[in-house]
Amino acid sequence: MDLVVGQLKATATSITSIFEAMNAQKNAS
Structure with missing residues (x-):
């Protein structure tokens, strides 16, 4: 289960x- 959670x-x-x-791209343009 730990593998799946990871x-x-x-x-x-x-x-x-x-x-x-x-x-970030939206804010830059």
């Missing part, structure tokens, strides 16, 4: 950073 957290972190990058 993968979910890693995925959530990746998605969060993608959204942050998109927001």
Whole structure:
């Protein structure tokens, strides 16, 4: 189970950073 939780957290972190990058681009333009 710990492996699954770790993968979910890693995925959530990746998605969060993608959204942050998109927001940064919106603010810049």
